[in-house]
Amino acid sequence: MLRLIRYLLIPFSIIYSIITWSRNKLYDLNLLKSKSFDLPIVVIGNLALGGTGKSPMVEHILHIVNPLIKVTVLSRGYGRKTKGFRYVHETDEAINVGDEPLQIKRKFKENTVVVCENRVHAIEKIKNKTDAVLLDDAYQHRKLKPTFSILLFDYYSLNKPIITLPTGNFRDTLLESKRADIIVVTKSPSEINEVTKKNIVNRLKKHSDAPIFFSEITYQTLLTSSKQETDIRFFLEYHAILLTGIANPAPLYEYLVEKVKSITTIKFPDHHVFSEKDLLKIEHLFDNLPSKKIIITTEKDIQRLPQDFVLKLPTYYIPIQQNILFNQSEEFNSLIKKAFLDQ
Template sequence: MIWLRWLLFPFTILYMIIIWTRNRLYDHHILKSKSFDFPTIVIGNLAIGGTGKSPMTEFLIRLLKDKHTLATLSRGYGRKTNGFRYVSESSSAEEVGDEPLQFKRKFPTVTVSVSEDRCFGIEQLKATHDIILLDDAFQHRKLQPSFSILLFDYRSIDKLPLLLPTGNYRDMMMESHRADVLIVTKSPAEIRPDERSNIEKRLRKHNQTAPIYFTHIQYNTGIDAKGRLFTGDLSDTDVLLITGIANPAPLIQYLSPLVNRLVHMPFADHHTFSSLDIQKIEEMYKGITNTKKIFLTTEKDFQRLDYTPLHQYPFYYIPIEIGFEEGCQHIFETKIFDHINEYIPSK
């Protein structure tokens, strides 16, 4: 299919012209951006999906929720509703999107909301919250955030940053100049100095001042729908892995040496699972002859696979968190708190 994407290169050129023009109109204030007098922190990326925005959002929720009245605001990608909505633990992914639902179920005391129009969403939240985290809003130029965190996937950062539809970028690398922090996600726990230098040089072409941090994924123990941890031995267990995420490769790489056999059923990012999908998944599971077998999926996919027949089987999701290089987490946290303290007296 790569050749087909290159056939669409003329559309990439057209898209680049449109995106470049739109950004310059905002930069020169011909199109207006709105700012607010309290912290509005954006977590975003330039490519489509798979850079770890959700784990970064959850990291910031954990960091801030006990010190401030916090809300998260997302577009609610994949939902079948429109407009501003509050997310409840009983919401469905079709109503609010899988990632906001995941945030709410994991942090029930935090306000979670969705709105295509981020400025309108902030207007609904500002009277009762002193910080708003905006998941995936770097391209929402109608908003002038107080602070922007821009994520780059380690595995793809050295690839040619072509725009859609030929490439996977929805915005140009030059737009990274607007970010206050650059974070390289899904890195190895230890990075060779030459690799680090090459990545930093690439990012410094467009942003000379923002600090650069490297993070990696930390996988936790599998959890089922009732909150029970998986206590078995994976080494003699066959795992049917179901993913509907943009980049399942790191998860596959992590699981493969731990399990007896890994069977992967991939679906598109934010895939809505139909009854036929569930039937095929169930048939695949029944076809595994090992008596020690489980379902495993991502936490995000779990929100869309809730209330399905799959839960009659051993069915777990694997939560993830981000880990910083040694000594860097405190520096990053201090930068976040310093920014917040510009608006809000330290608590």
Template sequence: MVRFIRWLLFPVTALYAGIVLIRNWAYDNQILKSTSFRFPVVVIGNLSVGGTGKSPMTEYILRLVKPYLNVAVLSRGYGRKTKGFRYVEVHDSAKLVGDEPLQIKRKFPDSTVTVCEDRVFGIQQIQNHVDAVLLDDAYQHRKLRPSFSILLLDYESLQQPVIPLPTGDFREMLPACKRANIVVVTKCPDEIPAEGRFTIESKLRAYTTAPLFYSKIAYQKLQKTNGTILDDIDLKKTVALIVTGIAKPQPLLSYLKPRFKKIISLAYPDHHSFSLADLQKISQTFQDIDASKKIIITTEKDIQRLPPSFITQHPLYFLPIEQSFLFDQANTFDAMVKRAFVLQ
């Protein structure tokens, strides 16, 4: 039914695509002006709506370059209840700064993490205090002219027709790839058939000559917020309630299902703000599970939005993820990123 309604909105899709095309043309021809800066400003973004792995990529790059430079992370802070420029602190809540910036700050507490919907203004507030800026989800923010752009496209979306919003899931069409310095196909399966790579590269090479990389999700150990790691030995005897508020929970569910005796899923929209009723439903669902060994699992992003009192009252674990490059491409990717930050 939802798919049918989205196709009914195809005239709106055509109008949206036309507006995006005109807007990009105006920026490309300098009719609309972009602001650039005299130090590295690296953008990570995507063409589709959510679920491409921008946060793991931001963490990967920050981990790579922070030993050499004072790099600030700037995000819009999607889902926060505040507006304007704000420094992110470890003790903040997701309502104040957004779940993804808060996750990054808690993992890299000595790094500067900021939020601002106006990326140019945000950079201006910190430019005298940092060596470089790494922007999460700013590929469509054309008011800013980055020194380097990394475009993420998830593997599954490239297996389907590329259709703009609201009928499809794309903010921009594939010609927008031409603005990227690097293109990364994310969330790939462990093995990509040769015909799969050929199909993807045929699609992308019509629009860009940028180096093309492939990465997958590398799931880490289940852990609590206090750092306790879950022992994998008894997972096959355990029932897990999986609570998610992310764009695409299916890969996570597919990963966890064979590892547990049984999984039960409660899926909420991306960046969902958990209400008291939601928390009561999660608690009740967990209590109703008839098993001697049972736990609750959520994502690292979702746990930023769960109240500390709820976390301490339940056997709640989160599953960190990282980027892992395929085809021995990590060293090449790392070298290109370091050059983008003038480290080589």
């Protein structure tokens, strides 16, 4: 029924596509102006709604360039209840700065992280205090002219029709791939049929000359909120609650399902703010599990869970890491370094 309703909205998707195409064309023709800056401005983004792995890519890039240059991370701070420009501190709460910027600040303490919905205004404020700016989720922010753009696609989305909102999940059509300097197909299987890989590359090459990379997500060691490591194999006989507020928790479930005795899933929307009622529901489910039980969540979600909750119940989070596939990591790293250093 829901699928039928979405396809009934196809005329609205056509109208939406015409509007977004017209807006982009006005920027392409310089009839609408983009602001540029005299320092490297590197943008990470996607054409679809969330779930392509932008935050793991931000972290991957910081690992590459942090030894070389002073980089400030700029995000809109999606999900925060505040407005305007703010510096992110390790002691902040996600509700004030957003879960992903807080996660990045806590992992990369040496980097300045700021949030602001007006990216141009934010860069004006920080441009004399940094060597470069890395923007999370700003590919559609045409008021800003980046020096380098990294476009992400979820692997599985490229095996389906690309349909814009409200029928599909895409904010722009594949035509806008032409603005990318690098394209990364994220969340790819480590082994891809050559025919499938070639079909994806050919589909993207119709719209862009950018080099195309494939990356996979790898799950790291389980951590407590105090960052104490625990091997997942220790929990083979445990019953687990998988608690998520992310766009697509299915891959994490598939990773964990054979590593614990049973999994009870509790799914909330992406960037969900956990209410007292939510926490009581989770605690009730936990209490009704058999003995030997834990809660597993994501690194993004642990930023939003209250500290007293994660201390009260045995709660672990599982970091993820982005890996470039098919022996292309050196080429990818080289292009990223040039993006930040050769401006």
